[in-house]
Amino acid sequence: MSSSLKTTADxxxxKILEKFDAKVIDIFDSWLETWTTxxxxxxxxxxxxxxQYNPGDIISVCLGFNVGSEQGGNRPAIVIGKNSRSNKTILVVPLGSFDKTKGLKKSEVLLGELAEFNQETGHTKxxxxxxxxGQIRTISKQRIIKPKTRYHTKLNIGAEKLKLIEDELIKLIKS
Known part of the structure; x- marks a missing residue:
């Protein structure tokens, strides 16, 4: 190992031991294991x-351990745009649960209840x-957890909800 790399790693x-609590250290350690894989x-x-991933497909992805307010961890995301099977990257936008008490931020779009998704993931009806x-990003397809094979359930939000997302994304970019 180069001395520069060893110094940086040390x-x-x-810094991790000084700044993070035990829970965050465990999450970071788990991410390093995943990243190594x-x-x-x-x-x-x-x-x-x-x-094949199509626009509007809901996929489970590992976004890893990130900086600041960037979404991380394992979470659902929606495929945005057309994508070739041989392409090693894919454009996604993360999904989250809507909390009526908090409302929506300018960079969020309410999709309502996704009944099939809730059933598949164990979310309450x-x-x-x-x-x-605001968390749209390109990821390596290595980060996809599910679906990977034809034996995994494949869900799609449909053309109407996808168009809503695309229209709002254009508005966000132009604002």
Whole structure:
């Protein structure tokens, strides 16, 4: 290991122990394990072995450990835009549960109840979902947890909800 890398790794380790509580340290440690797996598999990863992802598909992704208010962890996201099976990256926008007491931020879009999604994920019937437009990002398809094969359930929000997201995304970009 280069001395520069070792110095940086030591600084990072000390900063983590100094700044984070035990729960966050465990989350970060878990992310490092996942990231290491991604690095090990990267050279052999074949995106075309995954199912075809279409605009509006709901997928489960690992967004990792991020900075500030960036969404992280394992969470549902909606595929935005057309995507070739062989493309190793995909554009997604994370989903979240809507809390009526907090309302919506300017960068969020209410989708309402996604009944099939709620049933598939164990959410309570009537739970409403929102799209976190401000968190749109391109991710490696390695980060996709489900669906990966034709044996996994594939859900889609439909053309009407997808158009709502696309229209609001354009408004957000132009505002």
């Amino acid at each position: 600084k990072l380790c000390n 991604y690095l090990d598999q990267e050279a052999e990863f074949i995106a075309a072995d995954l199912v 009537g739970t409403e979902s929102k799209v976190l437009l």
